[in-house]
Amino acid sequence: MDVTETMLPGVGLRFDFTLESGRRVGIVAHRTGRFEVAVYSREDPDATTASLALTEQEADVIAEILGAARIAERFADLTKEIPGLLSGQVEVTATSPFAGRTLGDSRCRTLTGASIVAVVHAEEITASPAPGHPLRAGDVLVVIGTDEGIRAVRALFSG
Amino acid sequence: MPVEAVRAAGAPGSASSTLLIEFGLVLLALGLLGMIARRFGVSVVPLYLVAGLAFGAGGVAPLPGSAAFISGAAELGIVLLMLTVGLEFTGKEFTATLRRQGPAGLVDLVLNAGPGFVAGWLLGAGWLGACALAGVTWVSSSGIAVQVLSDLGRIANRETPAVLSILVLEDIAMAVYLPVIAVLLGGGEWWQAALAAAAAVGAVLAVAWSSARYQDRLTRAVVSDDDEQVMLRVLGITLLVAGLTQVLEASAAVGAFLVGLALTGRAAERARAVLTPLRNLFAAIFFLSFGLSTDPADLLPVLPVAAALGGVTVVTKMVTGWYAAAREGASPRGRLRAGGTLVARGEFSILVAGLATTAGLVELGAVATGYVIVLAVVGPLVARFAVDLGRPLLRPSAVAG
Numbered sequence: 393m394d395v396t397e398t399m400l401p402g403v404g405l406r407f408d409f410t411l412e413s414g415r416r417v418g419i420v421a422h423r424t425g426r427f428e429v430a431v432y433s434r435e436d437p438d439a440t441t442a443s444l445a446l447t448e449q450e451a452d453v454i455a456e457i458l459g460a461a462r463i464a465e466r467f468a469d470l471t472k473e474i475p476g477l478l479s480g481q482v483e484v485t486a487t488s489p490f491a492g493r494t495l496g497d498s499r500c501r502t503l504t505g506a507s508i509v510a511v512v513h514a515e516e517i518t519a520s521p522a523p524g525h526p527l528r529a530g531d532v533l534v535v536i537g538t539d540e541g542i543r544a545v546r547a548l549f550s551g
Numbered sequence: 552m553p554v555e556a557v558r559a560a561g562a563p564g565s566a567s568s569t570l571l572i573e574f575g576l577v578l579l580a581l582g583l584l585g586m587i588a589r590r591f592g593v594s595v596v597p598l599y600l601v602a603g604l605a606f607g608a609g610g611v612a613p614l615p616g617s618a619a620f621i622s623g624a625a626e627l628g629i630v631l632l633m634l635t636v637g638l639e640f641t642g643k644e645f646t647a648t649l650r651r652q653g654p655a656g657l658v659d660l661v662l663n664a665g666p667g668f669v670a671g672w673l674l675g676a677g678w679l680g681a682c683a684l685a686g687v688t689w690v691s692s693s694g695i696a697v698q699v700l701s702d703l704g705r706i707a708n709r710e711t712p713a714v715l716s717i718l719v720l721e722d723i724a725m726a727v728y729l730p731v732i733a734v735l736l737g738g739g740e741w742w743q744a745a746l747a748a749a750a751a752v753g754a755v756l757a758v759a760w761s762s763a764r765y766q767d768r769l770t771r772a773v774v775s776d777d778d779e780q781v782m783l784r785v786l787g788i789t790l791l792v793a794g795l796t797q798v799l800e801a802s803a804a805v806g807a808f809l810v811g812l813a814l815t816g817r818a819a820e821r822a823r824a825v826l827t828p829l830r831n832l833f834a835a836i837f838f839l840s841f842g843l844s845t846d847p848a849d850l851l852p853v854l855p856v857a858a859a860l861g862g863v864t865v866v867t868k869m870v871t872g873w874y875a876a877a878r879e880g881a882s883p884r885g886r887l888r889a890g891g892t893l894v895a896r897g898e899f900s901i902l903v904a905g906l907a908t909t910a911g912l913v914e915l916g917a918v919a920t921g922y923v924i925v926l927a928v929v930g931p932l933v934a935r936f937a938v939d940l941g942r943p944l945l946r947p948s949a950v951a952g
Contacts, residue, residue: 432707
């Protein structure tokens with residue numbers, strides 16, 4: 393999908409793209425932090441038929457929803473393509489030895505062979521976290537590996 | 552509040568109580584107009600202008616107690632208006648716009664300043680008056696246009712970058728035009744005007760350069776966690792610079808605009824957030840005050856001329872918008888909308904009209920005043936119904952659906 397970026401002097405930026413269904417969508421990022429999502433008219437391709445005005449916060453929530461779904465979806469595709477590869481979720485409990493430490497401290501990959509590809513903290517997702525990434529109680533780790541590997545990660549983090 | 556101040560404000564029958572009552576009523580009236588405008592989806596600026604005409608000099612209620620205060624507030628209004636116009640731009644945006652839509656800016660100048668110049672000449676106002684009226688007819692109102700775009704849900708439209716580009720180029724051009732015309736109308740010689748032009752170009756370049764180079768320092772100088780601090784610092788700097796440019800016989804508006812241009816990034820963001828409510832209040836008073844100081848009786852005789860000039864420049868602005876939007880690849884309907892949005896004239900034209908009147912070109916000032924009021928009222932309507940108005944121009948295939 394090609395996204396075209398256009399400068400709107402004094403207002404902000406506009407991103408527009410065409411969906412597979414043929415509808416054109418434009419997203420205006422206002423300099424004030426507001427967003428506007430508009431759908432272009434079929435009859436008059438320059439004009440919009442509907443638009444949503446989003447506050448900064450609302451835009452964040454929508455981005456989280458779309459982003460989270462897409463990450464999960466991509467893992468599903470990946471694990472389907474390679475036999476034996478699975479994805480799973482492991483929670484960092486309050487009693488976990490690594491709550492309050494960094495991801496690198498767990499030496500997870502070395503010990504289990506499975507990879508932690510994302511850390512979900514509250515509503516914030518960090519994709520491919522660095523070894524220095526802090527882990528807190530309640531975080532959820534998205535793990536990719538064999539069935540055995542994922543079980544080992546779970547054991548490692550529950551201490 | 553100190554006790555003395557409370558006493559002064561509350562002293563029965565004093566001039567200040569008349570001021571408070573009148574000003575309070577004025578604000579309520581403006582609020583009511585804003586509500587009406589919102590209800591009917593029209594821009595509120597023309598309503599302020601017409602309300603100003605109805606009150607004040609030659610109107611139904613002359614507002615004797617608050618006239619002086621309102622004219623002072625109006626001065627603050629134009630300064631704040633220009634500051635926020637400047638805050639919207641960055642040097643980078645301007646250069647990119649110039650590269651992309653430079654030719655459209657030139658077409659805009661020739662097509663729209665031209666009729667004003669010719670009309671000024673025909674009115675016998677001499678080359679000076681002609682140059683002033685050219686400025687009045689040239690520049691669209693960024694305030695009204697951006698408002699119209701957002702009210703009509705057209706920000707995301709394909710033709711909108713063309714409209715915004717024209718507005719940017721005009722606003723920057725004004726930073727050079729205003730000081731020149733101010734010096735000339737103030738009785739300056741050609742060489743002084745040339746000096747003013749050079750100074751203005753130099754100032755714009757210097758501001759663009761220094762704001763990029765000293766951005767950190769500038770930001771530190773204005774940004775604070777405390778909103779009040781930001782407001783006081785930015786307002787203080789702006790008024791100081793505006794006052795100094797006024798002393799130099801350039802318009803105070805130019806100084807305020809340059810300050811806005813100098814502030815970028817986080818500083819601009821904070822300044823905008825803190826000053827927008829103040830800007831809204833004082834800008835409303837600026838538009839109102841323009842109407843207040845105009846006697847409707849003076850306008851009647853010049854109205855035919857103003858309306859005719861308005862008619863011509865509605866068409867020339869439509870052509871400008873058509874051309875600029877075509878460069879962005881917009882369809883005929885988008886091009887009509889772009890032209891329509893640019894029709895409204897406003898703050899800059901009012902400034903130039905005011906300068907002309909102050910300089911003793913009274914008849915020209917009256918024509919310019921009538922012209923601005925006509926186009927401020929007609930402009931948003933043309934913007935809204937541009938496609939319907941231009942329907943005969945469209946090929947049947949483009950209109951279908």
